[in-house]
Amino acid sequence: MNIAVELFQTSPMLTMAWVVLLFLTLAAFLSSGAGKAIAAQQLTNLVNREDGVVLDIRPAAEFNKGHIVGALNIPLSKLAEADKDLERLKNRPVVVVCAQGMTAVNACKLLKQKGFEKVFRLNSGMQGWQADNLPVTKK
Structure with missing residues (x-):
């Protein structure tokens, strides 16, 4: 144990590398089953080419203020x-x-538990969609 402490004290770069590796491993473990994060362009391709569906999980009041068409x-x-x-x-x-x-991470996990195989989540959500000036509707 003393050797490990001494190594970490004398090599801050190695210590930082271990911390980063631990963080990435933990992040991968926590997001497993959360659905792959995709960009707006990939969402459009899934809807247009593979008959994908957009599932908006925001409360109805937020949804009614503006959502992705369909x-x-x-x-x-x-x-x-x-x-x-x-x-x-x-x-x-x-x-x-x-x-x-x-x-969306929690919703993706729930859908996977229900047997859904092709589950994705929109990276940055509606905030990102609107920041990219992509179309929204209130219908």
Whole structure:
């Protein structure tokens, strides 16, 4: 044990490398099953080329202020019991959208537990989508 302490004290670069490696390993472990993060262009390709569906998990009030055209709104709070609405989507790619891209992780995990195989999440959520000046609708 003393050798490890001495090594870390005399080699700050090695210590930093170990910390970074530990952090990356932990991050990979925590995000497993969270669905692959994709960019807006990939979302568009999935919808247009593979009959993908956009699942917006924000509360209805936020969804009604503006959402991606054709998105299905099932708030995260109701997602666990939305089996009837979700069953028809099981064989399609599903892109989960939230406000900033963080809450979608939990929804992706839940969908994977329900048997969904092609689950993705929009990187940066609606905030990123709107920052890229991509179209939104209120219908």
